[in-house]
Each structure stands twice: as structure tokens, then as C-alpha cells.
Amino acid sequence: MNIDAVRDFLAAREQLRAFPAVPLADAARHYAELLADRERSWTVDEAAKLFELRAHLPPPEQRLAAGARVGMVCVGTSRYAMEESRDQLAREAGIEASWMRLTAYPFPPELEAFLEQHERVYVIDQNRDAQLLGLMRLELPARLLGRLRSVRYYGGLPLDARTVTQSVLEQEAHET
Secondary structure, eight states, rough: OOHHHHHHHHHHHHHHTTSSSSSSHHHHHHHEEEEETTSSSSHHHHHHHHHHHHHHHOOEEEEEOOSSEEEEEEEETTHHHHHHHHHHHIIIOOOOOOEEEEOOSSSHHHHHHHHHHHEEEEEESSSSTTTHHHHHHHHHHHHTTTTTEEEESSSOOOHHHHHHHHHHHHHHHHOO
């Protein structure tokens, strides 16, 4: 990696801001490529620039429920199923939940704060490998990893709220 690679990343970030539905996948891929360059040692300045990027990425969307012990995190269009599931959980099981929709990678500092505020956080992934959960496990401090729970869906159809609600309720049943 060199300073040109950082400039390329910044230019890509500007392009991605124009298309808010894509930043996570493209930024994550490019960020991973930069970090995977183990052939050379990084200078402190180069490493610092990567972490400074976080300040320039779009902030996450979130809704905090007062006193909620449960949180939900997603990316992209999973937001709609997550929001509806949050309403279903409150109405059907009396479970108040907060939610956060991540809009970019590397993760913003708000994610760690969100996890600190909740006993359990359900990470909603629309793929078999739970990529979002995997990235979170790599980046977050170890003390927060025990709070993460997986809600994976890869059935070929769009994610629906009932699928999220059912998975959360099944896992919550094991918590009591």
C-alpha cells in the first residue's frame, strides 16, 4: 500500500456517497485489500489515514428505544424487515428493541456505543456466511462479542419481518 492507494480509497468513498445503497460492500472490499497487504510494513501515518477515514464515512441510522435490552443491527434493505420486526416484537412479546442500520465500512464508533447499551444485539445478515457478523467479530473489542447474536437468512426471496421476529424470539427464549 502507498499513499496513492489511500487517495484511491478516498476517491472511491466520494463516488460511493452518491450511491448510498452500495458503500458497505465496495468500501469493505477495498479496505480489506488495503489491510491484506502484509508484504510491507505500514508507516504510522499510512495506518492513521485508514482509521481517519471513519470520520468521513456516512453515519449509521439508528433508533434507540428507552430501556431496551435488545438491539438489532443490519445493512441495506434489511432495514425494512428489521423495523417491522421491532414493532412485532413490541406488540406480540413485549420486547422493546433499538435498531441500527450501518451505512459504511470501516464501522463507525457509534456501533461500539450501541453494543455497550444493549445486553444482546441481533445482527441481521441476508447471506449464508453471516458476513456482517464476521466483520463485527474481527473489528470489535472482545468484551462485546458475547452480546452478538446471528439472524441469517438466505432463502432466495426478500427478507421479511416475520423471519427476523421468529429468529429473535427463538433465541430470546434461550436467554431466560
